[in-house]
Amino acid sequence: MDDDRKTRFEAVYRQTYERILGYAVRRCESPEDAADVVAETFAIAWRRVDTLPRGDEARLWLYGVARNVLANHRRGLDRHRARNAPLDTDLADLYLRPPEDGGHDVSAIAAAFRELSDDDRELLTLVAWEGLDHGQVAKVLDCSRNAVRIRLHRARKRFAKALDGAGSTGSTGSTGGTANRFAVESV
Structure with a gap:
């Protein structure tokens, strides 16, 4: 039974990894954050492989999982930014220049x-x-x-x-x- 779970997970992983990665990359501020989101998404998929839908439904289910992981990730970033806001403001006032006109x-x-x-x-x-x-x-x-x-x-x-x-x-x-x-x- 464990081999069936592993085989099924590996098949879903191969079929969906690039799309889930693209989904995360387009929504995260850094490639590292995207990699973390993808890793957590597939960790959840592994834990819930028995309830993972079949066929293309698995991809849609994984988008939903990735969406929830991203929401948690963003909440963590918001907490981090709130703690660092005073420092960020001071640094911006000191070092940032107006953007050049273009694009x-x-x-x-x-x-x-x-x-x-x-x-x-x-x-x-x-x-x-x-x-x-x-x-x-x-x-x-x-x-x-x-x-x-x-x-x-x-x-x-x-x-x-x-x-x-x-x-x-x-x-x-x-x-x-x-x-x-x-x-x-x-x-």
Whole structure:
């Protein structure tokens, strides 16, 4: 029985590792953080290999696990930053210079994307970066397809509004078209 569990886990690992790593890399501040998130995600998968879904459902389940691991990771980072905020402020005042003008559109897109809530950013990136459809996103987020459709529509509208506010070119009135997909993929 142990050999069956090991074989099953290894197969899921081989089939999903790169996608889960990409998911983590796009959401973490450093490759080291991404590696930690992936390691924890697969450690959880190993502990729960008996309940791991079959087929493509395993990948979606792992996205959900990785999402929870990332949330825990971010909470830890937030606690760390809160402890270091006074020092960071002092260092920034002393050493940071204004950024050079260049790449305005990309920085405007990034700023607009950062203005979105964590939920909106997660939803948009699951669609744009991970290439998931509404049904797959629903499984990752543990909600209905209709809820995903509605949330995605609203997130795209908020992103388009943030892009318009940031003065990004190519965002006029589009609520989910090419400009928004390009913008999400560029962040």
